[in-house]
Every structure is written in structure tokens, then in C-alpha cells.
Amino acid sequence: MSVRTRKKRAHRKKRQPLSKAMLALVIVLVIFGAGGIAVAAAAAVWLQDLPDYKDSSAFNYAQKTSVYANDGTTLLAEFYVENRDPIELSEMSDYVLEGTVATEDERFYEHDGVDMLGIARAIVVNLTGTGREGASTITQQFVRNTVLADEANESTIKRKVREAYISLELEKMFSKDEILQMYLNTINYGQGAYGIEAASQLYFSKPAKDLTLPEAATLIGIPQSPTYNNPVDNPENCLARRNLVLDRMLSNNYITQEEHDEAQQTPLTLNITREEETNGIMKYDYFTSYVRDTLLQDYSVNEVFKGGLNVKTTLDPHVQDLAEEAVNRKLNSLPENLECALVAIDPDTGFIQAMVGGRDYKTNEFNLATQAKRQAGSSFKTFTLLAALDEGYSPETNLNCTSKVKIGNWDVANYGNANYGTRSIESAFAVSSNTGFAELCTEIGPDKVADMAHKCGIESDLESVPSITLGVEEVSVLEMAQAYATIANGGTLHKANCIEEIKDSSGQVIYHADTRGDKVLNTDLTQAAVEVMEGVVQKGTGRNAALYNGQPVGGKTGTSEDYRDKWFCGITPQISVAIWIGDRNEKSMPTWVACDSIFGDFVNKLLRGQDKEEFPKGAGTIKFTKTDIGHGSGTDGETVSAEGEKPEEKDDKPEEPTTNEPAPNPDGGGTNTPSGGNSSGGNGSGGTTTPPSGGNTGGSTGGSGGTGGGTGGSGGDSSAHPTGGRAAA
Secondary structure, eight states: OOOOOOOOOOOOOOOOOOOHHHHHHHHHHHHHOGGGHHHHHHHHHHTTTOOOTTSTTTTOOOBOEEEEOTTSOSEEEEEOSSBOOOOOGGGSOHHHHHHHHHHHOTTTTTSSSSOHHHHHHHHHHHHHTSOOOOOOOHHHHHHHHTTTGGGTTOOSHHHHHHHHHHHHHHHHHSOHHHHHHHHHTTSBOSTTBBSHHHHHHHHHSSOGGGOOHHHHHHHHHSTTSTTTTOTTTOHHHHHHHHHHHHHHHHHTTSSOHHHHHHHHTSOOOOOOOOOOSSTTBOSOHHHHHHHHHHHHHHSOHHHHHHBOOEEEESOOHHHHHHHHHHHHHHHTTSOTTEEEEEEEEOTTTOBEEEEEOSSOTTTOOOOTTTTOOEEOGGGGHHHHHHHHHHTTEEEEEEEEOOSSEEETTEEEOOGGGOOOOEEEHHHHHHHTOHHHHHHHHHHHOHHHHHHHHHHHTOOSOOOOOGGGGGTOSEEOHHHHHHHHHHHHTTSEEOOOBSEEEEEOTTSOEEEEOOOOOEEOSOHHHHHHHHHHHHHHHHHSTBGGGOOSSSOOOEEEEEEOGGGOEEEEEEEOSSOEEEEEEEETTOOOOOTTOOSHHHHHHHHHHHHTTOOOOOOOOOOSOOOOOEEEOOTTOOGGGOOEEESSOOOOOOOSOOOOOOOOOOOBOTTSSSBOOTTSSOOBOOOOOOOOOOOTTSOOOOOOBOOBOBOTTOOOOOBOOOOOOTTSSOOOO
């Protein structure tokens, strides 16, 4: 059956409006006869508290919100209560327009919103018992479904009078075609489809402009009773209603007898397109659900699910795909109970370019990148480093990195009880010495470390205790990516953001991201910190994060108590990435698991072919003059004492069991090392600890990635929390 080309219709001249009081009287008299005089006075009152139908938004219908990636074209989600795709009349088959008028309101192009003749005919039919016939016009039905939706189920004189009055007024505001278009984009076609386009796509998998006569008649028949006439659940009822529509199209001369007969003989053939139950999410589930939740923080449920917003997010599909590939490659080699979370942020804007929240959103919607908070282990030592630099300590300041040491009543040890001797802050950071950084934190004060973490972008509450430097506080992956981005860009805090721009249903921009940020750190400070962080990748615990294109890179590994959490937080001038591996139920994992190889795999591919960039350089206004802490005294007179010898520093190879985890090959496929030899590493744990007040002992940062035959290194033991809590490193 072919698709008919729509014919232009002539429109009758508008009549002069009656006064409100006269309209009320006419409406009541016509609807209720001479006896209606008794309620005419009441009718005038009923019209006093009408909704503001003259407001441009009064007849707005629920529209879906569309969410896109940063390219503005990759559709990530459609959030809606009513599945609706508003279209123009020109995008609808002429059969739809003619059949709707013939079935719902055959005098549509002749009346002024209320069909007086239709009302009279309906009264006669209903009183004589020859059938049941309604008298609501298309205009009245539209008013009932929009501006008077709250009263739609009230079968009262008041509602009918109000509906009729607004319908008459509506016809003065809009043309007949405009009203018909709004009506066809509004009505319920069952199965969650609202509007003719959504119905056409659902039942026949085609646009409304391509509907044949039998298909159009099928859809036209549904709204009278979307459940009773549903073609899926009640095909016989639907077929009978379809044929009635065809009868009315014939009697109104919209189709020929031949077209009518052929259409009625056509079987009810559907081509159902059912969307998978995804809550509207189509791609990148964890990120897109985070966008939805973010929208709901600033906009109402109605605005998000009915407002027809157009949301351009910050997600870069290319970056996201590379991140997912790197994570999945790693997870394929790990026990199935382990999960990975990753967040990648543009340091210059705070825009979240990629997010991985777990293995499978459909299995578990809990987002491990944003909703989970875990101990950060030694990846938190970065904030101790910054705080020390901010206090004037030089990266060459010497620390007591032997093991064990006692700071007040706090026993601290390195991984494997390794004695690193006296080392510079830079060297102690590279091998992740717990004892050295415990001493440094105690010297400058834990409150300075907490303040620095907050300044960089950590938003979780932090307890100012000495073990804060070992990462005993729980934070999210998103927070860590945000905080490290502040270091990467030279000291400007950009709040992590997943939305770049929002437009309302009319196309007006109602939100645009502010990317100015707040300058929180002097660039001299971040430059010095980055130079120390680069040593972790060059010769410390994060060698598997090395980049092969000459791009500068810095970072820090981390492991929490009893190997419950493994971290790597890495930065380049172009991107800040935080990665976590662990069990959702906080169970321990094998000691060889590490995150830095994910960073290397991901970022090597991401930056391949890009020009080399440099981290921001400071103006040289800050001088780091403190070069010695003075072993033996800590903050508030706490004594720092070592057990055993203090060997001299021999080299920067951290003492860590090898794990056979080679650095990733940037060309895909296998892995290799940048300079020959075996790559080794992993994150270690377990040293000897003595909790002073009943706290748990636990693991610590492990090392990863030695190259060229060198041994992979560790960031020391977990040490007892000085207040008896859990400890990590």
C-alpha cells in the first residue's frame, strides 16, 4: 500500500470571540440544555481560576532529554517518562492526518474548538440508546491531555466547562494544523509510546511519514483505549478498531472504496522494535548514569525526564574506548572477583574524558569510580610531598628511611622491613618509603597534609593523624583524578565536570561549563612536585607507566592494608588518570596485581602521534631552603628512633618481589620493556607493625615495573594507625 502525498487544506475565517460570561452560558446551555441555566452562574466562577493557558509553556508535553558525547553527535542516553519524538506535520503520512480527523473529529476544520453540532448529535445518540458517541473535539482532547492534565480524570460539569472554554481560546492562539500537530505529538499509543513518531517506530520500525494506509489506521485506532486496542496484547480488538477507522475515512471521502477494501483485507502485521531495558542509557553506562545523577542534583525530575533537554557531555568516545580496552585487557588476566575503576580528566578544564566504574554495569550499577571510597595507600604521599615543599623543604631534604622506626608511640616499617637508609625526599618518594614519609608528615604536621589534599581537590573528610601520609583515609577515584589534575596543570583546581553544555527544548543554552578554575598552588610548587613524581616512573614503583613517545609523565602507586586496594595515579600535561583495582567486598588480592601497566597501555595509545608537551614551569619565586629535618625529633617533641642499622643509600632500586609484569607495547598486542631486560614489579605489602592501641596491622604500597633487569620496587609496609585504626601505605 503506497504512502499518500499530503494535500493543502483551506482554513475558514476566524469568528469574533464572545465574552467570557456569554461563552460560559452558551457552553452550559449547549452541553446541558435549558436546565443548564441553573449552573450558569457557577460556570462563570469555574472560569476564574484557570491555568495560565496563554503561557507559551502551558501546552508543552513531556519530551525526552538527549545526552551526547563531546562531539555532539554520539548519543549516550535518552531519559524520559514518555517515549516521544515530536515531529512536524510534513513528517507524517497523510493517512495519519486524514484518518485522525475522520475518526476523532470529522468537523475539526469547521468548528471553533467546541463542536456544537457534534454535541447535539452525541446527546441524541446517547439518549435514544442507538449507541455511545463522544463529542470531544481534537482541540478539547489536547487541552485535557496538557493544560488540564491534572483534571483529566474528573467527570464533572466544572471540568467540561473549563475544557471547552480553553479549547475555544486555544483556537484563537494556534492554527488548525498547529493544534493537530501538537495533538499527534501528545497522545498515548500504548506500550509506552507517546506521539505518532514513537508509535510508528515501536510498532512498525519506520518513521511516521512512511506509514501505509493499514498501518496508519492501526495506530489511529489505539488512543481511544491504549490498553483495549493494543495491537500486541489485544490484536483482535485492534483489528476491529482499525477497520472502523477505515470505514470513517471512506465515509468522509478520504479514501476510495478500493483502498478501503484492500486495507481491510490486509492482516495485522507488526514489526516491533523493543528497546533493551537500560533506563534510557545506550553507551558508556557508568559515565552516563553519573551524568544523569549530576543532572538531578541541579534540575528537577520533571526537567530531566520531561523537559526535552539537550545535554552535551565532556566524554570523549576515543579516550573512553582506549580506557575501556586497557582496563579490560588487565581484567582478563586477573581473578574474576577483582574490579577496576578509572577516571581520566583534562587538567586544563576539569572535563571528565573517560570513566570506568566496574566490570559490568548491567551486573552491578554501583559506580566504583564515583560512589566507592577506598584507602588510597601510598598514592596519598603526593600530598605530603606537596605540603613539605610548601613548607620550604627541598626535594633533597634527607629522611630517615630505615625500618623499623618509632615515632612517639607509633611503630612504622617499610615493605619487607627494608632498610633504605638516609634518603632524600625525592628518593624516598620513588621507593615509597613509609618510614621516611611518616617522619616527614610528623615533622610538618598531619593537618598540613590534610589541608593540601583538600586544596588540590580531595573533597572527602580527612582525619589529621600522622598515618594520613600512608593513605589510611578513604577517597574516591574521581577525587584522586581531580586532585592530581591540579598538579598537572600548574596549580589550578578545576572541579571535575561531566557536562559541557545544556540546551532547553527550544534550543536555548541554559548552562555552559565554566573552565576558569581557581588558582590554589604556586606553579613553582607543582613543578618541583612533578619532578619528584617523574622519578616514580623513571626509577621507582611505577615503571610500567612509562611512555614511549618522549612525553613527560609522573605518578604514584598505592596499596592499602592487606592488599585490599591497588592504585596508580598518573599525570601528563594532557591528562590526569586515577586507577583503582580491588574487590567490591574489600577482600585481599594477589600481591602481584598492579595498576601502573593500565596507565601505560592506555596513555601510550592515547598520546601516540601527538606533539610532546611540557608540564607548566614556575617563575622561580619560591625557594626550597630547608634541607634537613634533624633526625630524632618530630612535631610536638615526638621522638623518631630506628631499630637496627641505617645503611647508606646505594641506589634507587626499591626492594620488592618481582612480578613479571612487563610494560605494555604501545603498538598493541604484547608487552615489552623500553630498554631490555625483564620488567618487574607489583605492589607489595605486609611489614611488621605494632599497633599501639589495638589497631589492625596491614599491607602497604607495592612496587611495580623495574626495567632493564632492575628489580621492581615497593612503597613500604602498612604501619599501625597511631590511633588504633586501620592502616595502609
